[in-house]
Amino acid sequence: MLYLVKPIFLATDAFIWLFAVMLTITVYKIKRQPNLCKKWSVLLQSKLYNTCLVTLVFFCIVALTDSIHFREPISETHNTKIVYSNEVKSLFDSVVTPLGIVKEQSYSKPFATHNLNKSYEKDSAGNYISFYNHLKINEKNEPSIGELGYEFTIKWFKWAFISLAVLSLYILFKERNQVWHRRIPNYLTTLKKSGVLHSIITAIILFTIFACLINISSCYHVFGTSKIGEDVLYQTMKSIRTGIIIGTITTIFSLPIAIIMGICSGYFGKTIDDIIQYIYTTISAIPGILLISAAVLSLQVWLGRHANWFSSMEESADMRLLMICFILGITGWTSLCRLLRGETLKIREMDYITAAKTLGVSNSSILYKHILPNVMHIVLIITVIDFSSLVLAEAVLSYIGVGVDPSTMSWGNMINSARLEMAREPAIWWSLAAAFVFMFSLVLAANIFADGVRAAFDPREKNNAGAS
Amino acid sequence: MIKYIIRRMIYMIPILLGVNVITFILFFMVNTPDDMARMQLGNKNVTPAAIERWKASKGYDKPLFFDSSKQFPENISESLFYNQTKKLVRFDFGLSDGGRDINYDITTRMYPSLAIAIPSLILGLLANISFALIIVFFKDSYIERWGTIICILLMSISGLFYIIAGQYLFGKLWKLVPISGYLPGINAVYFVALPVMIAIISGIGSGVRWYRSLLLEEYFKPYAITARAKGLSDLQVLKRHLLPNAMIPIVTSIVAILPLLFMGSLLTESFFGIPGLGSYTIDAISQQDFAIIRVMVFIGTLLYMLGLMMTDIVYTWVDPRIRLS
Numbered sequence: 001m002l003y004l005v006k007p008i009f010l011a012t013d014a015f016i017w018l019f020a021v022m023l024t025i026t027v028y029k030i031k032r033q034p035n036l037c038k039k040w041s042v043l044l045q046s047k048l049y050n051t052c053l054v055t056l057v058f059f060c061i062v063a064l065t066d067s068i069h070f071r072e073p074i075s076e077t078h079n080t081k082i083v084y085s086n087e088v089k090s091l092f093d094s095v096v097t098p099l100g101i102v103k104e105q106s107y108s109k110p111f112a113t114h115n116l117n118k119s120y121e122k123d124s125a126g127n128y129i130s131f132y133n134h135l136k137i138n139e140k141n142e143p144s145i146g147e148l149g150y151e152f153t154i155k156w157f158k159w160a161f162i163s164l165a166v167l168s169l170y171i172l173f174k175e176r177n178q179v180w181h182r183r184i185p186n187y188l189t190t191l192k193k194s195g196v197l198h199s200i201i202t203a204i205i206l207f208t209i210f211a212c213l214i215n216i217s218s219c220y221h222v223f224g225t226s227k228i229g230e231d232v233l234y235q236t237m238k239s240i241r242t243g244i245i246i247g248t249i250t251t252i253f254s255l256p257i258a259i260i261m262g263i264c265s266g267y268f269g270k271t272i273d274d275i276i277q278y279i280y281t282t283i284s285a286i287p288g289i290l291l292i293s294a295a296v297l298s299l300q301v302w303l304g305r306h307a308n309w310f311s312s313m314e315e316s317a318d319m320r321l322l323m324i325c326f327i328l329g330i331t332g333w334t335s336l337c338r339l340l341r342g343e344t345l346k347i348r349e350m351d352y353i354t355a356a357k358t359l360g361v362s363n364s365s366i367l368y369k370h371i372l373p374n375v376m377h378i379v380l381i382i383t384v385i386d387f388s389s390l391v392l393a394e395a396v397l398s399y400i401g402v403g404v405d406p407s408t409m410s411w412g413n414m415i416n417s418a419r420l421e422m423a424r425e426p427a428i429w430w431s432l433a434a435a436f437v438f439m440f441s442l443v444l445a446a447n448i449f450a451d452g453v454r455a456a457f458d459p460r461e462k463n464n465a466g467a468s
Numbered sequence: 469m470i471k472y473i474i475r476r477m478i479y480m481i482p483i484l485l486g487v488n489v490i491t492f493i494l495f496f497m498v499n500t501p502d503d504m505a506r507m508q509l510g511n512k513n514v515t516p517a518a519i520e521r522w523k524a525s526k527g528y529d530k531p532l533f534f535d536s537s538k539q540f541p542e543n544i545s546e547s548l549f550y551n552q553t554k555k556l557v558r559f560d561f562g563l564s565d566g567g568r569d570i571n572y573d574i575t576t577r578m579y580p581s582l583a584i585a586i587p588s589l590i591l592g593l594l595a596n597i598s599f600a601l602i603i604v605f606f607k608d609s610y611i612e613r614w615g616t617i618i619c620i621l622l623m624s625i626s627g628l629f630y631i632i633a634g635q636y637l638f639g640k641l642w643k644l645v646p647i648s649g650y651l652p653g654i655n656a657v658y659f660v661a662l663p664v665m666i667a668i669i670s671g672i673g674s675g676v677r678w679y680r681s682l683l684l685e686e687y688f689k690p691y692a693i694t695a696r697a698k699g700l701s702d703l704q705v706l707k708r709h710l711l712p713n714a715m716i717p718i719v720t721s722i723v724a725i726l727p728l729l730f731m732g733s734l735l736t737e738s739f740f741g742i743p744g745l746g747s748y749t750i751d752a753i754s755q756q757d758f759a760i761i762r763v764m765v766f767i768g769t770l771l772y773m774l775g776l777m778m779t780d781i782v783y784t785w786v787d788p789r790i791r792l793s
Contacts, residue, residue: 285772287731290749290761290764293761294761297756297758298495298498298499302499396626400750401754419628419632422636423640427636427640436626440624440629447620451620
């Protein structure tokens with residue numbers, strides 16, 4: 001029987017892959033420009049920024065593997081027609097199976113000790129007494145942490161040995177113009193100088209932690225389970241995709257508007273400038289969160305009216321996520337636009353622009369060839385800074401009730417549903433803690449990296465550092 | 469000066485009109501009065517007659533922009549857009565979709581919002597500026613290094629975490645303050661203490677970093693180098709030269725947000741159950757009460773524009789180099 005999966009294309013999947021492709025093209029373009037290449041290599045030689053970038057890339061890889069959706073065929077059917085299951089899975093789900101399968105009834109070990117629901121029993125006097133049942137540990141004869149750890153270490157070393165062997169063969173082949181015993185040390189020194197060695201080590205550590213978590217979670221709930229018995233680790237890992245999507249797709253919507261409006265307004269001046277300034281002043285005059293929630297509420301009603309457009313719940317939830325990105329993008333471009341306008345005003349007066357004009361270069365090619373490359377550093381800095389605030393904003397929006405669909409796994413939804421459980425006695429903290437820890441690590445990496453990007457690309461920072 | 473203020477006020481009119489058009493499009497065209505009626509009356513089993521009655525009672529049954537069946541002044545004055553705009557401009561906000569008087573709600577809910585917002589602003593400012601001064605004073609030392617690292621750490625934590633952790637520690641575990649609620653008068657102190665503290669802590673990361681960058685920008689200016697070269701101590705340079713000059717952007721940015729204090733803080737107020745304008749807005753959003761949201765957007769915009777105008781005026785006052793053109 002053919003074992004083929006049926007791919008499902010969600011709108012956000014398309015956008016996040018589009019973003020990944022665009023990012024790859026940008027990296028290739030940067031590699032061909034020596035001046036940009038130098039700035040990036042200085043940035044990546046710093047161990048701190050290097051680690052942060054690798055962490056961000058790791059999160060992005062998780063999000064990307066989580067963005068390939070499909071439906072699996074049901075294996076029991078023996079007919080010629082293949083029947084697909086209704087459940088939409090992603091590649092990430094298959095990698096981490098059996099993590100996504102709900103096995104528990106409610107909160108469970110290791111953090112919970114008692115059953116959430118009361119049990120009733122007759123005592124000797126014939127009265128019903130109620131009590132909370134103890135959750136039994138190791139009722140299924142699971143392997144102990146020690147056994148799991150032993151197995152994992154063996155596996156880890158096996159894979160490490162294989163990859164090391166392959167790598168050494170590759171190096172020996174690649175550096176074949178050297179004496180054979182100098183080949184590996186030489187290669188390692190070049191790697192170390194460019195900071196790649198550090199990235200590799202960070203990646204290995206991150207991957208080990210990830211694999212370790214997945215391995216343990218096949219028998220244990222590392223972060224416990226939620227109220228309805230879902231594994232919290234699985235929830236937080238699935239939330240990575242939502243966070244990354246909000247952070248990246250929003251920029252796909254906001255960057256083109258901000259860049260085109262900003263440089264046109266600064267370059268052409270006069271009426272165009274007045275109109276664009278009016279538009280962005282008007283939009284920025286409305287308190288941000290109010291505009292966002294008003295837009296989300298209105299579009300939600302509009303989507304509700306057209307519920308028949310979507311064939312499944314996943315699609316409508318996905319459309320809502322895309323819509324939120326769109327709204328955040330439409331409302332969030334004003335500050336970047338203002339900065340770009342100011343910078344373009346300065347560049348417009350430069351001699352090389354005057355020279356280009358006298359030589360008869362058209363406006364569009366001046367904008368594209370002379371002005372755009374000279375304001376790109378602002379775009380880069382603002383985009384990286386905005387990324388972290390967008391990830392944080394998602395949680396707040398979900399709390400207010402204008403965030404992603406309740407069925408979408410996101411940190412905001414996790415926090416929102418676990419928030420009231422803190423009031424229980426004893427407090428149920430693991431769901432919150434997991435969401436906050438993952439969100440914190442993503443936002444921290446993004447914030448530190450943003451700092452590095454600003455230090456490397458903002459000419460003002462260089463002046464400050466140079467004077468000291 | 470008065471001429472300048474008047475000109476600025478005239479400049480506000482097209483922007484307010486633009487905001488009004490945006491909210492009108494969102495609330496009456498994307499989301500039609502029919503949808504609103506259905507939502508208020510319950511989604512199922514609504515007769516068309518009931519929807520029409522509801523719309524007529526709210527005045528939503530008029531045509532959107534233009535009534536083509538009437539003559540010139542009436543064809544515009546009988547439209548929904550004209551009537552809604554007229555009400556907002558007169559500050560006559562009418563009843564919410566839930567049937568409460570919005571004007572009354574706003575005037576009573578303003579004070580709890582201010583009781584939180586003003587102490588958070590003043591204490592937060594003091595904390596931010598003093599930490600920024602300490603970091604700049606110990607420039608190029610481990611204090612600066614660790615100070616900036618702690619700032620980034622504090623910045624990266626979600627504001628929700630501070631609120632939830634604060635309520636758990638101070639309210640539930642140590643029982644120092646009530647977890648949520650509000651009392652008018654002097655007793656408000658018990659209820660306000662924790663929200664204010666959390667507002668300060670959650671703002672301290674980005675605040676200190678911003679003030680530090682303002683101070684550092686002045687740090688390398690020629691006048692500061694001259695002052696150090698002629699033998700002034702670091703403390704004196706900081707106190708007499710850097711701080712006054714850095715105060716210009718600080719003061720103007722504070723003036724810009726002063727009017728917005730009325731709006732209250734959405735998250736803090738709703739988490740701590742404080743009956744201010746912030747929680748009013750959140751309730752309106754969660755009940756999908758578009759009448760209230762529209763009013764809050766209008767007031768917010770008005771206050772923002774007021775803040776911008778005050779900033780410009782204060783600029784000329786604190787920085788004598790800027791002459792009004």
